[in-house]
Amino acid sequence: MPKAVVSEEKRRRRRPTRSGTVLSEHLIIDTALRLLREHGSAGLSARRLGLALDCDPSALYRYFRGMDDLTLAIGDTLIGQALDGWRPTGAWREDLRRLGMRIHTAYVSHPQAAVLTTSRVTGRANELAADEAVLGVLRTAGLAVGEAVRVYHAFIDQTLAFAALDAASLALPNAALRAEDEVWRSTYGHLPAASHPNIAAAAPLLATEMVRSAYPSALELLLDAVAARLVG
Amino acid sequence: MPKAVVSEEKRRRRRPTRSGTVLSEHLIIDTALRLLREHGSAGLSARRLGLALDCDPSALYRYFRGMDDLTLAIGDTLIGQALDGWRPTGAWREDLRRLGMRIHTAYVSHPQAAVLTTSRVTGRANELAADEAVLGVLRTAGLAVGEAVRVYHAFIDQTLAFAALDAASLALPNAALRAEDEVWRSTYGHLPAASHPNIAAAAPLLATEMVRSAYPSALELLLDAVAARLVG
DNA sequence: CTTCTTATGCCAACACAGTTGACCTTACGC
DNA sequence: GCGTAAGGTCAACTGTGTTGGCATAAGAAG
Numbered sequence: 395m396p397k398a399v400v401s402e403e404k405r406r407r408r409r410p411t412r413s414g415t416v417l418s419e420h421l422i423i424d425t426a427l428r429l430l431r432e433h434g435s436a437g438l439s440a441r442r443l444g445l446a447l448d449c450d451p452s453a454l455y456r457y458f459r460g461m462d463d464l465t466l467a468i469g470d471t472l473i474g475q476a477l478d479g480w481r482p483t484g485a486w487r488e489d490l491r492r493l494g495m496r497i498h499t500a501y502v503s504h505p506q507a508a509v510l511t512t513s514r515v516t517g518r519a520n521e522l523a524a525d526e527a528v529l530g531v532l533r534t535a536g537l538a539v540g541e542a543v544r545v546y547h548a549f550i551d552q553t554l555a556f557a558a559l560d561a562a563s564l565a566l567p568n569a570a571l572r573a574e575d576e577v578w579r580s581t582y583g584h585l586p587a588a589s590h591p592n593i594a595a596a597a598p599l600l601a602t603e604m605v606r607s608a609y610p611s612a613l614e615l616l617l618d619a620v621a622a623r624l625v626g
Numbered sequence: 627m628p629k630a631v632v633s634e635e636k637r638r639r640r641r642p643t644r645s646g647t648v649l650s651e652h653l654i655i656d657t658a659l660r661l662l663r664e665h666g667s668a669g670l671s672a673r674r675l676g677l678a679l680d681c682d683p684s685a686l687y688r689y690f691r692g693m694d695d696l697t698l699a700i701g702d703t704l705i706g707q708a709l710d711g712w713r714p715t716g717a718w719r720e721d722l723r724r725l726g727m728r729i730h731t732a733y734v735s736h737p738q739a740a741v742l743t744t745s746r747v748t749g750r751a752n753e754l755a756a757d758e759a760v761l762g763v764l765r766t767a768g769l770a771v772g773e774a775v776r777v778y779h780a781f782i783d784q785t786l787a788f789a790a791l792d793a794a795s796l797a798l799p800n801a802a803l804r805a806e807d808e809v810w811r812s813t814y815g816h817l818p819a820a821s822h823p824n825i826a827a828a829a830p831l832l833a834t835e836m837v838r839s840a841y842p843s844a845l846e847l848l849l850d851a852v853a854a855r856l857v858g
Numbered sequence: 859c860t861t862c863t864t865a866t867g868c869c870a871a872c873a874c875a876g877t878t879g880a881c882c883t884t885a886c887g888c
Numbered sequence: 889g890c891g892t893a894a895g896g897t898c899a900a901c902t903g904t905g906t907t908g909g910c911a912t913a914a915g916a917a918g
Binding site: 439 | 903904905906907912913914915
Binding site: 509512513514515517522525526529530533539540542543544547548551552554555556558559562563578581582585590591592593595596600603604606608612615618619 | 741744745746747749754757758761762765771772774775776778779780783784786787788790791794795810813814817822823824825827828831832835836838840843844847848850851
Protein backbone atom coordinates (compact mmCIF):
# COMPACT_ATOMS: atom_id res chain seq x y z
CA MET A 395 0.00 0.00 0.00
CA PRO A 396 1.37 3.45 -0.78
CA LYS A 397 1.99 5.77 2.14
CA ALA A 398 1.08 8.74 -0.04
CA VAL A 399 -0.48 8.79 -3.47
CA VAL A 400 1.66 10.29 -6.22
CA SER A 401 -0.04 13.30 -7.74
CA GLU A 402 -0.90 12.97 -11.40
CA GLU A 403 1.61 15.60 -12.54
CA LYS A 404 4.52 13.97 -10.69
CA ARG A 405 3.76 10.60 -12.16
CA ARG A 406 6.68 9.31 -14.21
CA ARG A 407 6.60 5.59 -14.70
CA ARG A 408 3.77 4.51 -16.93
CA ARG A 409 3.85 0.82 -16.44
CA PRO A 410 1.19 -1.05 -18.39
CA THR A 411 -1.08 -3.50 -16.68
CA ARG A 412 -0.76 -7.18 -17.50
CA SER A 413 -3.29 -6.86 -20.29
CA GLY A 414 -1.55 -3.83 -21.77
CA THR A 415 -3.68 -0.86 -20.72
CA VAL A 416 -1.92 1.99 -18.96
CA LEU A 417 -3.71 3.31 -15.90
CA SER A 418 -4.24 6.98 -15.09
CA GLU A 419 -6.47 9.06 -12.84
CA HIS A 420 -8.44 10.10 -15.86
CA LEU A 421 -8.98 6.57 -17.16
CA ILE A 422 -9.99 5.32 -13.72
CA ILE A 423 -12.53 8.10 -13.20
CA ASP A 424 -13.99 7.58 -16.66
CA THR A 425 -14.35 3.86 -16.08
CA ALA A 426 -15.90 4.52 -12.67
CA LEU A 427 -18.47 6.81 -14.27
CA ARG A 428 -19.29 4.10 -16.81
CA LEU A 429 -19.69 1.50 -14.10
CA LEU A 430 -21.94 3.83 -12.12
CA ARG A 431 -24.12 4.42 -15.15
CA GLU A 432 -24.33 0.74 -16.02
CA HIS A 433 -24.69 -0.81 -12.58
CA GLY A 434 -26.25 1.93 -10.45
CA SER A 435 -24.84 3.97 -7.60
CA ALA A 436 -24.13 0.85 -5.55
CA GLY A 437 -22.43 -0.83 -8.50
CA LEU A 438 -19.09 0.87 -8.04
CA SER A 439 -16.61 -1.22 -6.13
CA ALA A 440 -12.87 -1.58 -6.15
CA ARG A 441 -13.14 -5.12 -7.39
CA ARG A 442 -15.55 -4.34 -10.19
CA LEU A 443 -13.40 -1.39 -11.19
CA GLY A 444 -10.40 -3.70 -11.27
CA LEU A 445 -12.31 -6.12 -13.44
CA ALA A 446 -13.37 -3.40 -15.87
CA LEU A 447 -9.84 -1.99 -16.08
CA ASP A 448 -8.31 -5.44 -16.17
CA CYS A 449 -6.08 -4.72 -13.23
CA ASP A 450 -5.87 -5.77 -9.62
CA PRO A 451 -8.15 -3.79 -7.30
CA SER A 452 -5.22 -2.89 -5.11
CA ALA A 453 -3.54 -1.09 -8.01
CA LEU A 454 -6.15 1.66 -7.58
CA TYR A 455 -4.57 2.58 -4.28
CA ARG A 456 -1.57 3.90 -6.20
CA TYR A 457 -3.88 6.56 -7.63
CA PHE A 458 -6.38 7.26 -4.85
CA ARG A 459 -6.09 6.96 -1.09
CA GLY A 460 -9.24 4.84 -1.06
CA MET A 461 -12.69 4.58 -2.55
CA ASP A 462 -13.74 7.73 -0.74
CA ASP A 463 -10.94 9.70 -2.32
CA LEU A 464 -11.98 8.38 -5.71
CA THR A 465 -15.54 9.48 -4.99
CA LEU A 466 -14.41 13.04 -4.34
CA ALA A 467 -12.41 13.03 -7.57
CA ILE A 468 -15.52 11.92 -9.47
CA GLY A 469 -17.48 14.79 -7.94
CA ASP A 470 -14.87 17.31 -8.97
CA THR A 471 -14.95 15.93 -12.49
CA LEU A 472 -18.69 16.59 -12.66
CA ILE A 473 -18.23 20.20 -11.56
CA GLY A 474 -15.51 20.51 -14.16
CA GLN A 475 -17.92 19.35 -16.85
CA ALA A 476 -20.46 21.93 -15.67
CA LEU A 477 -17.94 24.75 -15.85
CA ASP A 478 -16.45 23.71 -19.16
CA GLY A 479 -17.19 26.43 -21.67
CA TRP A 480 -18.97 28.76 -19.27
CA ARG A 481 -17.88 32.40 -19.48
CA PRO A 482 -19.34 35.38 -17.62
CA THR A 483 -21.14 37.71 -20.00
CA GLY A 484 -21.62 40.56 -17.55
CA ALA A 485 -25.38 40.11 -17.31
CA TRP A 486 -25.46 38.76 -13.77
CA ARG A 487 -28.90 37.21 -13.86
CA GLU A 488 -28.26 35.32 -17.03
CA ASP A 489 -24.79 34.28 -15.85
CA LEU A 490 -26.10 32.95 -12.58
CA ARG A 491 -29.02 31.16 -14.19
CA ARG A 492 -26.74 29.44 -16.69
CA LEU A 493 -24.31 28.47 -13.97
CA GLY A 494 -27.02 26.99 -11.79
CA MET A 495 -28.62 25.10 -14.64
CA ARG A 496 -25.24 23.83 -15.84
CA ILE A 497 -24.28 22.46 -12.44
CA HIS A 498 -27.71 20.95 -11.96
CA THR A 499 -27.60 19.42 -15.42
CA ALA A 500 -24.11 18.01 -14.99
CA TYR A 501 -25.07 16.22 -11.80
CA VAL A 502 -28.43 15.04 -13.06
CA SER A 503 -26.90 13.62 -16.23
CA HIS A 504 -24.77 11.35 -14.07
CA PRO A 505 -27.39 10.58 -11.44
CA GLN A 506 -25.70 7.57 -9.95
CA ALA A 507 -22.45 9.47 -9.52
CA ALA A 508 -24.25 12.55 -8.24
CA VAL A 509 -25.87 10.56 -5.46
CA LEU A 510 -22.44 9.76 -4.11
CA THR A 511 -20.87 13.19 -4.42
CA THR A 512 -23.39 16.04 -4.18
CA SER A 513 -22.97 16.61 -0.48
CA ARG A 514 -19.21 16.53 -0.23
CA VAL A 515 -16.86 19.48 -0.01
CA THR A 516 -13.65 18.54 -1.78
CA GLY A 517 -11.61 21.72 -2.09
CA ARG A 518 -10.31 20.38 -5.39
CA ALA A 519 -9.57 22.59 -8.35
CA ASN A 520 -12.90 22.62 -10.17
CA GLU A 521 -14.93 23.14 -7.03
CA LEU A 522 -12.81 26.17 -6.17
CA ALA A 523 -13.26 27.52 -9.68
CA ALA A 524 -17.04 27.21 -9.39
CA ASP A 525 -17.14 29.04 -6.06
CA GLU A 526 -14.90 31.74 -7.44
CA ALA A 527 -17.18 32.12 -10.46
CA VAL A 528 -20.37 32.52 -8.42
CA LEU A 529 -18.82 35.01 -6.01
CA GLY A 530 -17.39 36.93 -8.94
CA VAL A 531 -20.73 37.30 -10.68
CA LEU A 532 -22.43 38.46 -7.48
CA ARG A 533 -19.79 41.05 -6.63
CA THR A 534 -19.53 42.54 -10.10
CA ALA A 535 -23.32 42.74 -10.06
CA GLY A 536 -22.88 45.17 -7.21
CA LEU A 537 -23.42 43.20 -4.03
CA ALA A 538 -21.27 43.94 -1.00
CA VAL A 539 -19.04 41.10 0.14
CA GLY A 540 -21.25 40.15 3.08
CA GLU A 541 -24.40 39.94 1.02
CA ALA A 542 -22.62 38.19 -1.81
CA VAL A 543 -21.52 35.48 0.61
CA ARG A 544 -25.06 34.97 1.91
CA VAL A 545 -26.52 34.73 -1.58
CA TYR A 546 -23.67 32.50 -2.70
CA HIS A 547 -24.45 30.15 0.16
CA ALA A 548 -28.14 29.94 -0.66
CA PHE A 549 -27.39 29.56 -4.36
CA ILE A 550 -24.82 26.81 -4.13
CA ASP A 551 -26.66 24.86 -1.46
CA GLN A 552 -29.94 25.08 -3.31
CA THR A 553 -28.36 23.95 -6.55
CA LEU A 554 -26.58 21.01 -4.99
CA ALA A 555 -29.57 20.10 -2.85
CA PHE A 556 -31.94 19.91 -5.79
CA ALA A 557 -29.34 18.16 -7.87
CA ALA A 558 -29.00 15.54 -5.17
CA LEU A 559 -32.73 15.05 -4.83
CA ASP A 560 -33.42 14.93 -8.55
CA ALA A 561 -30.45 12.66 -9.13
CA ALA A 562 -31.59 10.33 -6.39
CA SER A 563 -34.90 9.62 -8.06
CA LEU A 564 -33.23 9.18 -11.44
CA ALA A 565 -30.61 6.89 -9.97
CA LEU A 566 -32.99 4.38 -8.51
CA PRO A 567 -32.50 0.94 -10.07
CA ASN A 568 -35.27 -0.11 -12.42
CA ALA A 569 -36.90 -2.39 -9.91
CA ALA A 570 -37.07 0.28 -7.21
CA LEU A 571 -38.19 2.79 -9.83
CA ARG A 572 -41.14 0.67 -10.83
CA ALA A 573 -41.85 0.13 -7.15
CA GLU A 574 -41.97 3.87 -6.47
CA ASP A 575 -44.11 4.45 -9.52
CA GLU A 576 -46.37 1.74 -8.20
CA VAL A 577 -46.49 3.51 -4.85
CA TRP A 578 -47.55 6.74 -6.50
CA ARG A 579 -50.23 5.18 -8.62
CA SER A 580 -51.62 2.57 -6.28
CA THR A 581 -51.15 4.03 -2.81
CA TYR A 582 -51.66 7.70 -3.66
CA GLY A 583 -54.17 7.02 -6.40
CA HIS A 584 -56.52 4.79 -4.44
CA LEU A 585 -56.37 6.59 -1.13
CA PRO A 586 -59.85 6.92 0.42
CA ALA A 587 -61.13 10.51 0.13
CA ALA A 588 -62.42 10.23 3.67
CA SER A 589 -59.03 10.01 5.32
CA HIS A 590 -56.93 11.88 2.74
CA PRO A 591 -59.25 14.25 0.86
CA ASN A 592 -56.53 16.50 -0.48
CA ILE A 593 -54.29 13.77 -1.86
CA ALA A 594 -57.34 12.12 -3.43
CA ALA A 595 -58.33 15.35 -5.16
CA ALA A 596 -54.81 16.01 -6.39
CA ALA A 597 -53.89 12.44 -7.32
CA PRO A 598 -53.88 12.68 -11.13
CA LEU A 599 -51.94 15.95 -11.06
CA LEU A 600 -49.48 14.59 -8.54
CA ALA A 601 -48.48 11.73 -10.79
CA THR A 602 -47.44 14.08 -13.62
CA GLU A 603 -46.07 16.93 -11.51
CA MET A 604 -43.77 14.84 -9.34
CA VAL A 605 -41.79 13.69 -12.34
CA ARG A 606 -40.45 17.17 -13.18
CA SER A 607 -37.69 18.87 -11.27
CA ALA A 608 -38.66 21.81 -9.10
CA TYR A 609 -35.21 23.34 -9.48
CA PRO A 610 -35.86 25.80 -12.32
CA SER A 611 -38.68 27.52 -10.47
CA ALA A 612 -36.75 27.54 -7.20
CA LEU A 613 -33.82 29.11 -9.05
CA GLU A 614 -35.99 31.88 -10.49
CA LEU A 615 -37.28 32.64 -6.99
CA LEU A 616 -33.73 33.07 -5.76
CA LEU A 617 -32.81 35.30 -8.70
CA ASP A 618 -35.86 37.45 -7.97
CA ALA A 619 -34.65 37.88 -4.41
CA VAL A 620 -31.21 38.97 -5.60
CA ALA A 621 -32.75 41.43 -8.04
CA ALA A 622 -34.83 42.93 -5.22
CA ARG A 623 -31.68 43.51 -3.18
CA LEU A 624 -29.90 45.19 -6.06
CA VAL A 625 -32.55 47.85 -6.65
CA GLY A 626 -33.34 48.40 -2.97
CA MET B 627 -35.76 -16.72 5.83
CA PRO B 628 -39.37 -15.58 5.90
CA LYS B 629 -41.17 -15.38 2.57
CA ALA B 630 -43.17 -12.39 3.74
CA VAL B 631 -42.72 -10.26 6.82
CA VAL B 632 -45.58 -10.34 9.31
CA SER B 633 -47.01 -6.86 9.82
CA GLU B 634 -46.66 -5.48 13.32
CA GLU B 635 -50.41 -5.59 14.05
CA LYS B 636 -50.76 -9.23 13.02
CA ARG B 637 -47.84 -10.24 15.20
CA ARG B 638 -48.92 -12.74 17.85
CA ARG B 639 -46.06 -14.72 19.19
CA ARG B 640 -43.75 -12.64 21.28
CA ARG B 641 -40.90 -15.00 21.71
CA PRO B 642 -38.04 -13.59 23.77
CA THR B 643 -34.52 -13.71 22.47
CA ARG B 644 -31.95 -15.90 24.20
CA SER B 645 -30.98 -13.04 26.46
CA GLY B 646 -34.58 -12.26 27.38
CA THR B 647 -35.42 -9.14 25.38
CA VAL B 648 -38.51 -9.26 23.19
CA LEU B 649 -38.04 -7.86 19.70
CA SER B 650 -40.45 -5.48 17.94
CA GLU B 651 -40.38 -3.12 15.00
CA HIS B 652 -40.33 -0.21 17.40
CA LEU B 653 -37.44 -1.55 19.46
CA ILE B 654 -35.41 -2.33 16.37
CA ILE B 655 -35.90 1.12 14.85
CA ASP B 656 -35.03 2.79 18.15
CA THR B 657 -31.88 0.77 18.47
CA ALA B 658 -30.98 1.48 14.86
CA LEU B 659 -31.35 5.22 15.50
CA ARG B 660 -29.09 4.92 18.53
CA LEU B 661 -26.48 3.01 16.55
CA LEU B 662 -26.61 5.62 13.80
CA ARG B 663 -26.09 8.41 16.29
CA GLU B 664 -23.23 6.65 18.02
CA HIS B 665 -21.38 5.16 15.09
CA GLY B 666 -22.27 7.43 12.18
CA SER B 667 -24.34 6.80 9.10
CA ALA B 668 -22.11 3.93 8.01
CA GLY B 669 -22.26 2.38 11.48
CA LEU B 670 -25.60 0.68 10.99
CA SER B 671 -25.28 -2.93 9.97
CA ALA B 672 -27.33 -6.03 10.49
CA ARG B 673 -24.54 -7.56 12.52
CA ARG B 674 -24.03 -4.57 14.76
CA LEU B 675 -27.78 -4.27 15.22
CA GLY B 676 -27.87 -7.91 16.22
CA LEU B 677 -25.09 -7.31 18.69
CA ALA B 678 -26.85 -4.31 20.22
CA LEU B 679 -30.16 -6.17 20.47
CA ASP B 680 -28.43 -9.35 21.61
CA CYS B 681 -30.01 -11.40 18.86
CA ASP B 682 -28.85 -13.07 15.68
CA PRO B 683 -28.68 -10.69 12.70
CA SER B 684 -30.94 -12.97 10.73
CA ALA B 685 -33.74 -12.47 13.25
CA LEU B 686 -34.20 -8.98 11.83
CA TYR B 687 -35.49 -10.52 8.63
CA ARG B 688 -38.63 -11.55 10.51
CA TYR B 689 -39.41 -7.85 10.90
CA PHE B 690 -38.01 -6.22 7.78
CA ARG B 691 -37.45 -7.56 4.29
CA GLY B 692 -33.86 -6.36 4.45
CA MET B 693 -31.72 -3.47 5.53
CA ASP B 694 -33.31 -1.29 2.86
CA ASP B 695 -36.77 -1.90 4.22
CA LEU B 696 -35.52 -1.00 7.69
CA THR B 697 -34.07 2.21 6.28
CA LEU B 698 -37.46 3.25 4.88
CA ALA B 699 -39.09 2.53 8.23
CA ILE B 700 -36.55 4.74 9.96
CA GLY B 701 -37.33 7.55 7.53
CA ASP B 702 -41.05 7.27 8.19
CA THR B 703 -40.37 7.43 11.91
CA LEU B 704 -38.57 10.74 11.44
CA ILE B 705 -41.50 12.23 9.52
CA GLY B 706 -43.76 10.97 12.29
CA GLN B 707 -41.69 12.85 14.86
CA ALA B 708 -41.93 16.02 12.75
CA LEU B 709 -45.71 15.77 12.53
CA ASP B 710 -46.24 14.86 16.16
CA GLY B 711 -48.19 17.67 17.79
CA TRP B 712 -48.57 19.80 14.65
CA ARG B 713 -52.07 21.15 14.04
CA PRO B 714 -53.25 23.54 11.33
CA THR B 715 -54.19 26.91 12.80
CA GLY B 716 -55.79 28.35 9.70
CA ALA B 717 -53.03 30.90 9.11
CA TRP B 718 -51.51 29.26 6.04
CA ARG B 719 -48.19 31.02 6.07
CA GLU B 720 -47.49 30.24 9.69
CA ASP B 721 -48.73 26.66 9.25
CA LEU B 722 -46.49 26.05 6.28
CA ARG B 723 -43.47 27.67 7.90
CA ARG B 724 -43.90 25.56 11.03
CA LEU B 725 -44.35 22.40 8.97
CA GLY B 726 -41.25 23.07 6.93
CA MET B 727 -39.13 23.89 9.93
CA ARG B 728 -40.41 20.87 11.83
CA ILE B 729 -39.56 18.46 9.03
CA HIS B 730 -36.19 20.08 8.51
CA THR B 731 -35.49 19.98 12.23
CA ALA B 732 -36.54 16.36 12.63
CA TYR B 733 -34.18 15.22 9.91
CA VAL B 734 -31.32 17.44 10.98
CA SER B 735 -31.58 16.25 14.58
CA HIS B 736 -30.91 12.72 13.35
CA PRO B 737 -28.34 13.60 10.71
CA GLN B 738 -26.91 10.14 10.28
CA ALA B 739 -30.34 8.66 9.77
CA ALA B 740 -31.43 11.53 7.54
CA VAL B 741 -28.54 10.92 5.18
CA LEU B 742 -29.88 7.45 4.50
CA THR B 743 -33.55 8.32 4.13
CA THR B 744 -34.16 11.87 2.87
CA SER B 745 -34.39 10.98 -0.76
CA ARG B 746 -36.66 7.97 -0.54
CA VAL B 747 -40.39 7.83 -1.20
CA THR B 748 -41.88 5.27 1.14
CA GLY B 749 -45.64 5.62 0.87
CA ARG B 750 -45.84 4.69 4.53
CA ALA B 751 -48.37 6.16 6.92
CA ASN B 752 -46.54 9.21 8.23
CA GLU B 753 -45.29 10.28 4.84
CA LEU B 754 -48.84 10.20 3.51
CA ALA B 755 -50.02 12.25 6.48
CA ALA B 756 -47.38 14.90 5.81
CA ASP B 757 -48.33 15.20 2.15
CA GLU B 758 -51.98 15.42 3.07
CA ALA B 759 -51.21 18.17 5.59
CA VAL B 760 -49.27 20.33 3.12
CA LEU B 761 -51.87 19.98 0.39
CA GLY B 762 -54.59 20.74 2.91
CA VAL B 763 -52.98 23.99 4.04
CA LEU B 764 -52.42 25.17 0.48
CA ARG B 765 -55.97 24.45 -0.67
CA THR B 766 -57.68 26.00 2.32
CA ALA B 767 -55.45 29.02 1.74
CA GLY B 768 -57.27 29.38 -1.55
CA LEU B 769 -55.01 27.81 -4.16
CA ALA B 770 -56.57 25.83 -7.00
CA VAL B 771 -55.66 22.18 -7.10
CA GLY B 772 -53.20 22.55 -9.95
CA GLU B 773 -51.29 25.36 -8.31
CA ALA B 774 -51.41 23.69 -4.93
CA VAL B 775 -49.71 20.65 -6.42
CA ARG B 776 -46.95 22.73 -7.99
CA VAL B 777 -46.27 24.60 -4.77
CA TYR B 778 -46.48 21.38 -2.77
CA HIS B 779 -43.84 19.90 -5.03
CA ALA B 780 -41.46 22.82 -4.62
CA PHE B 781 -42.10 22.95 -0.89
CA ILE B 782 -41.56 19.31 -0.09
CA ASP B 783 -38.59 18.90 -2.40
CA GLN B 784 -36.92 22.01 -1.08
CA THR B 785 -37.44 20.96 2.51
CA LEU B 786 -36.10 17.47 1.98
CA ALA B 787 -33.27 18.67 -0.22
CA PHE B 788 -31.99 21.14 2.34
CA ALA B 789 -32.52 18.64 5.12
CA ALA B 790 -30.38 16.16 3.23
CA LEU B 791 -27.64 18.66 2.55
CA ASP B 792 -27.56 20.05 6.08
CA ALA B 793 -27.74 16.60 7.57
CA ALA B 794 -24.90 15.40 5.40
CA SER B 795 -22.47 17.94 6.78
CA LEU B 796 -23.61 17.25 10.35
CA ALA B 797 -23.33 13.52 9.83
CA LEU B 798 -19.72 13.49 8.80
CA PRO B 799 -17.60 11.51 11.24
CA ASN B 800 -15.36 13.67 13.42
CA ALA B 801 -12.26 12.96 11.41
CA ALA B 802 -13.87 13.92 8.11
CA LEU B 803 -15.47 16.92 9.81
CA ARG B 804 -12.14 18.23 10.96
CA ALA B 805 -10.80 17.52 7.51
CA GLU B 806 -13.52 19.62 5.85
CA ASP B 807 -13.02 22.38 8.38
CA GLU B 808 -9.36 22.21 7.54
CA VAL B 809 -10.23 22.48 3.86
CA TRP B 810 -12.27 25.59 4.49
CA ARG B 811 -9.66 27.28 6.62
CA SER B 812 -6.48 26.24 4.88
CA THR B 813 -7.41 25.85 1.24
CA TYR B 814 -10.03 28.59 1.03
CA GLY B 815 -8.28 30.84 3.55
CA HIS B 816 -4.83 30.85 1.96
CA LEU B 817 -5.88 30.95 -1.67
CA PRO B 818 -3.76 33.42 -3.65
CA ALA B 819 -5.73 36.57 -4.43
CA ALA B 820 -4.27 36.53 -7.90
CA SER B 821 -6.02 33.38 -9.06
CA HIS B 822 -9.11 33.51 -6.81
CA PRO B 823 -9.70 37.17 -5.88
CA ASN B 824 -13.32 36.74 -4.85
CA ILE B 825 -12.79 33.78 -2.57
CA ALA B 826 -9.80 35.52 -1.01
CA ALA B 827 -11.87 38.63 -0.28
CA ALA B 828 -14.75 36.63 1.15
CA ALA B 829 -12.73 34.04 3.05
CA PRO B 830 -13.38 35.17 6.66
CA LEU B 831 -17.10 35.57 6.00
CA LEU B 832 -17.29 32.23 4.20
CA ALA B 833 -15.98 30.34 7.20
CA THR B 834 -18.77 31.63 9.46
CA GLU B 835 -21.57 31.72 6.88
CA MET B 836 -21.14 28.18 5.58
CA VAL B 837 -21.85 26.75 9.00
CA ARG B 838 -25.47 27.96 9.10
CA SER B 839 -28.27 26.35 7.15
CA ALA B 840 -29.63 28.28 4.19
CA TYR B 841 -33.03 26.61 4.59
CA PRO B 842 -34.86 29.29 6.61
CA SER B 843 -34.18 31.99 4.05
CA ALA B 844 -35.00 29.69 1.16
CA LEU B 845 -38.27 28.82 2.90
CA GLU B 846 -39.22 32.49 3.30
CA LEU B 847 -38.57 33.02 -0.40
CA LEU B 848 -40.97 30.23 -1.24
CA LEU B 849 -43.62 31.57 1.12
CA ASP B 850 -43.27 34.99 -0.51
CA ALA B 851 -43.91 33.41 -3.87
CA VAL B 852 -47.06 31.70 -2.59
CA ALA B 853 -48.29 34.97 -1.05
CA ALA B 854 -47.80 36.71 -4.39
CA ARG B 855 -49.96 34.12 -6.11
CA LEU B 856 -52.72 34.47 -3.55
CA VAL B 857 -53.17 38.20 -4.00
CA GLY B 858 -52.69 38.18 -7.79
C1' DC C 859 24.09 -0.45 -24.01
C1' DT C 860 24.22 -1.66 -19.26
C1' DT C 861 23.07 -0.87 -14.57
C1' DC C 862 20.45 0.71 -10.68
C1' DT C 863 16.45 2.35 -8.32
C1' DT C 864 12.05 2.62 -7.36
C1' DA C 865 7.31 3.21 -9.06
C1' DT C 866 3.79 0.46 -9.60
C1' DG C 867 1.16 -3.79 -10.77
C1' DC C 868 0.00 -8.31 -8.58
C1' DC C 869 -1.08 -11.74 -4.97
C1' DA C 870 -2.88 -13.48 -0.70
C1' DA C 871 -5.12 -12.49 3.29
C1' DC C 872 -7.97 -9.95 6.67
C1' DA C 873 -12.25 -8.37 8.84
C1' DC C 874 -16.45 -6.79 7.75
C1' DA C 875 -20.91 -6.53 5.11
C1' DG C 876 -25.98 -8.52 3.56
C1' DT C 877 -28.54 -12.42 2.93
C1' DT C 878 -30.32 -17.24 2.93
C1' DG C 879 -31.80 -22.08 4.14
C1' DA C 880 -32.20 -25.47 7.56
C1' DC C 881 -33.01 -26.37 12.14
C1' DC C 882 -35.17 -26.34 16.54
C1' DT C 883 -37.62 -24.44 20.39
C1' DT C 884 -41.33 -22.53 22.51
C1' DA C 885 -45.57 -19.42 22.81
C1' DC C 886 -50.05 -19.51 21.66
C1' DG C 887 -54.96 -21.03 19.96
C1' DC C 888 -57.70 -24.65 20.59
C1' DG D 889 -52.24 -30.60 27.27
C1' DC D 890 -51.47 -30.73 22.17
C1' DG D 891 -50.25 -29.45 17.64
C1' DT D 892 -48.76 -25.85 14.79
C1' DA D 893 -46.04 -22.60 13.05
C1' DA D 894 -43.72 -18.04 14.44
C1' DG D 895 -39.64 -16.74 15.11
C1' DG D 896 -34.82 -17.05 17.15
C1' DT D 897 -30.33 -19.38 16.03
C1' DC D 898 -26.55 -21.38 13.35
C1' DA D 899 -23.58 -21.95 9.53
C1' DA D 900 -22.47 -20.75 5.15
C1' DC D 901 -22.23 -18.08 0.84
C1' DT D 902 -20.78 -14.11 -1.82
C1' DG D 903 -19.13 -9.52 -2.00
C1' DT D 904 -16.86 -5.45 0.14
C1' DG D 905 -12.60 -2.17 1.35
C1' DT D 906 -8.02 -2.40 2.55
C1' DT D 907 -3.12 -3.89 3.55
C1' DG D 908 1.78 -5.92 3.44
C1' DG D 909 5.00 -8.26 0.78
C1' DC D 910 6.81 -9.33 -3.46
C1' DA D 911 8.26 -9.08 -8.26
C1' DT D 912 9.14 -6.59 -12.39
C1' DA D 913 9.93 -3.40 -15.70
C1' DA D 914 10.29 1.82 -16.77
C1' DG D 915 13.08 5.32 -16.93
C1' DA D 916 17.37 7.87 -15.24
C1' DA D 917 22.34 7.71 -15.09
C1' DG D 918 26.63 6.42 -16.72
